[in-house]
Amino acid sequence: MDLQQIVDDTWNALADERGSGTPAGYIPALAQVDPTKFGIAIATRDGSVFCAGDADEQFSIQSVSKVFALAMALDREGAALWEAVGREPSGNPFNSIVQLEREKGKPRNPFINSGAIVTTDRFIGDRGPDEAVADLLSRLHNMARDTRITIDEDVARSESETGARNRSLAYFMADFGRLLNPVEDVLSVYFRQCGIAMSCRQLAEASLFLAFDGTDPVTGLTMCSTERARRINALMLLCGHYDNSGEFAFDVGFPGKSGVGGGILASVPGRATLAVWSPGLNRAGTSLLGARALAQIADRTGWSVFSGTFEKS
Amino acid sequence: MDLQQIVDDTWNALADERGSGTPAGYIPALAQVDPTKFGIAIATRDGSVFCAGDADEQFSIQSVSKVFALAMALDREGAALWEAVGREPSGNPFNSIVQLEREKGKPRNPFINSGAIVTTDRFIGDRGPDEAVADLLSRLHNMARDTRITIDEDVARSESETGARNRSLAYFMADFGRLLNPVEDVLSVYFRQCGIAMSCRQLAEASLFLAFDGTDPVTGLTMCSTERARRINALMLLCGHYDNSGEFAFDVGFPGKSGVGGGILASVPGRATLAVWSPGLNRAGTSLLGARALAQIADRTGWSVFSGTFEKS
């Protein structure tokens, strides 16, 4: 299978539609990104990365960071994390508070905002916020073998300034005693984590552990246990795109996690990780071109966790 | 891999816990079933079936029938079915009406009751109810190569007599113009389909198409296209256990669909189909022992769609 050819064909097939969808505009740093950007990267077991377009330009990964925060919180907390956050699809938009009220402040899963805030709280643990952020960055540097991964402080500051809804969610959970750390401490980490800047290449490389049972096959670094890696994939498939997750599982057929910066990270267990980036979003907040690129790659490669014939490499 | 050994080990490991959970008691025909029944069957590509316990005793498949109804409705309607029913997890119990009110009578997915009623309506199409039921039975006979599969008319009648909630859901959707056939015609098929009686062996054999891209590898019969088979698996993984689907995906790692009769059907794409039966249910209405048996089989076989190492046969 010629993955470089597949990546190129996919990019070319969609290139004319760059700029479709609606970029997130709630903070200046996102609104100012060139909407025609479009990058694709596929990383495989042997360390190869197949790229097209703007795959080496960093963008704000936003909610894609929830995958890393979850892996690291699980690493710190173990199964106790699941007392703080559920593992079920929410059936609601990413920032809904309705479910929280009905279920006494316990978020449905780690990929909706409320669940990610709790996950971040547990990832911080008994450290200070800055130490937690440093730990997160350092892990990403190691996994991606690239120390240029950084936090866009402008984005983080803007997130905080416009973060009334997330603040509301956090205080709501605090009211139910769901947070261990002070609300503003948790949010300070949460907003910085949303502001992490990575390229498609860095994203695909940093997340190989997802496709290979918890251990990066290139560096040999273990991010989490086999069982936990599989479970993170399960959660991504079920909840990675909020109330658009079914559509994504349906069209693409493998786990993914989207961010409003236009990035999507996907995992094909046993084969590869994929990262795509195009700022224009669909109605559900997922990159429009990105989701279509992944569907085309799924078609061209035959990769699908639901396939009866697809062979692992 | 010695599947007979795995099936036997699993059965033996759980045999002492037969009778745990709470059998469905809303109709006499279900309440009278011996709660200690426990059967397991695994069917594979070459026609082998590995069984343990009460795998040859028929039980009421209840909501497991939604998988067959969906496959057959898709076969009749094609993608137009998705205008009548969604493809997203509902985040609610199986018989919730809240989501229906918010979304103008369009059910979230084909595996909650409202969605299954719409699916049945489309499967009936412009035929009479009896013709639709005959068609469904005949397909099951062919797929399972077993004409003993039948409808338990006692169960169907009891379902109808106690079916106030399902009647409410159906009239609610009718109020939004969502049904093509008269409510009572649709329900007459729906209740009979819930009353289908099959054994674990029959269930595993009849559903091999799910694990092998739409075509039964033993009979060569095609139930649906490759793409549709994959998508039914996706829906089973995301929505097959109502608001317990995340937990199941998490613990078991492959698609499944449960019924309140205590049966669970599961599919391991490329490998096998599995059927388990034990009447006692957990809080979410899934067979307690059945779910544990599947989790043990997943552990013993390494089967998981999220695994980075699992090789297809």
Add this chain to the structure above:
Amino acid sequence: MDLQQIVDDTWNALADERGSGTPAGYIPALAQVDPTKFGIAIATRDGSVFCAGDADEQFSIQSVSKVFALAMALDREGAALWEAVGREPSGNPFNSIVQLEREKGKPRNPFINSGAIVTTDRFIGDRGPDEAVADLLSRLHNMARDTRITIDEDVARSESETGARNRSLAYFMADFGRLLNPVEDVLSVYFRQCGIAMSCRQLAEASLFLAFDGTDPVTGLTMCSTERARRINALMLLCGHYDNSGEFAFDVGFPGKSGVGGGILASVPGRATLAVWSPGLNRAGTSLLGARALAQIADRTGWSVFSGTFEKS
């Protein structure tokens, strides 16, 4: 106070706007009513009735009938009725099912559809449906001293044929064991009661008991106890216009109950009852001109239960 002058002034002030609002169109019998009809009647303690416009033409009273059904159910059941139906505003539209799901099938109050269906069920009691309907009509004849009050069977039949939502509500409650009689029996009375045809004059006369502590000051007939009459007024004020009740209490200042036929019944305790009719409805399903007429009458008379100066007659 010259009530005839006030009634005439109000009618004249609004006459040019006859035809505004949107008449209910869900059944032919309502859609065919002349939308420019406009009638007003005020009945007082001494048997006088002050009328303007089409006050002597009968129309379909629809949900206004819920007031009579409630008074008569209370008469049969006493306070036990409140175990079957609540006494709180619902904060939702008249036919919402969301609240029913959350509160186990117990309706919030007797004036939303679900609550009226339960009330009708209790009013039927252990009699047959036809006997209950005959009892209701006979009481209206006596209270209004007018045997021309009748049931429009065309309307009742249409209501039943298009009544999928009400059927859904009824089956939903039946599923929770909330109904004593078979669903179709209850609905047969409910739909006929909605189809009662009365004129403004008849409506105002039949409901004097509301304004005078349960006993009609003209006929001397007692409909219910003093305490119950006051409580029906309280419920009308709090819940008489679904999720528009606050607006009505705010603008008009005394208890009322609207119907989608365009009628509104109102009660000024100690003074009078009022009935207005104009088929065009506002967004919340209350007669547009009717509500404005009542607000003008409130202004012109100074009648308000919240007034610090208003003196009873």
Add this chain to the structure above:
Amino acid sequence: MDLQQIVDDTWNALADERGSGTPAGYIPALAQVDPTKFGIAIATRDGSVFCAGDADEQFSIQSVSKVFALAMALDREGAALWEAVGREPSGNPFNSIVQLEREKGKPRNPFINSGAIVTTDRFIGDRGPDEAVADLLSRLHNMARDTRITIDEDVARSESETGARNRSLAYFMADFGRLLNPVEDVLSVYFRQCGIAMSCRQLAEASLFLAFDGTDPVTGLTMCSTERARRINALMLLCGHYDNSGEFAFDVGFPGKSGVGGGILASVPGRATLAVWSPGLNRAGTSLLGARALAQIADRTGWSVFSGTFEKS
């Protein structure tokens, strides 16, 4: 009518049950109040005040303050206030956020917490928070002719420290652009207003404007227009006790507003204002003994806005 006798009889009839109900315990200042406190005061047109029990001891008026905040916000903003907050019962508990999400951050009415926060925001207007608080206190001093009314700073501080839910509501609304002032400024006034300490006597005297069309008959001071006073009464009747308002209107029959400090303020238009205080609350957060005292006073006086015979003084 001997009001002193009625007040004494009511106090004596309930004295043995002092201490029933559950005092609010979420802040120390409330938890430490002697639970057996029980005071009653009735103020009438001519300046008389009829008291029993602990009617001269100050307590934390909590949500009763929402009545004063509403009157003063209406005075500043006029009808424009109703673009910021609705006038309908919410059908939900006082601190529910569900309705806010469904209705884009606009609270249902000024007496649920979210609505009171918006009302406070408008009452502040373009002044600083401290100036607004000073204005509120000064008005209370004038209306009650008593400068001992003050803010319990301990209570206000505790409210703020434990106010995660209210903070969540405020940020939620801020996210929808519903607040003119910074969240923390609004809350600083809101928490201080909840911490106002008044006695039953002061409360009854300060609120006579409610029963007398906006103007205090003793001091001659006008708090708001006739129309607005009536409307505040309407809102109190419909929404003054959250999802227990129907019950209260039913049992008591005139407008009231409760606070979790155990106080209830009530208004009998044309007759009197009443204030009761007993710290133990019922399930809905209203003073248990207080509500019963008001019901007894209603019985003994015959006061009810729904009565057909009750004559104004």
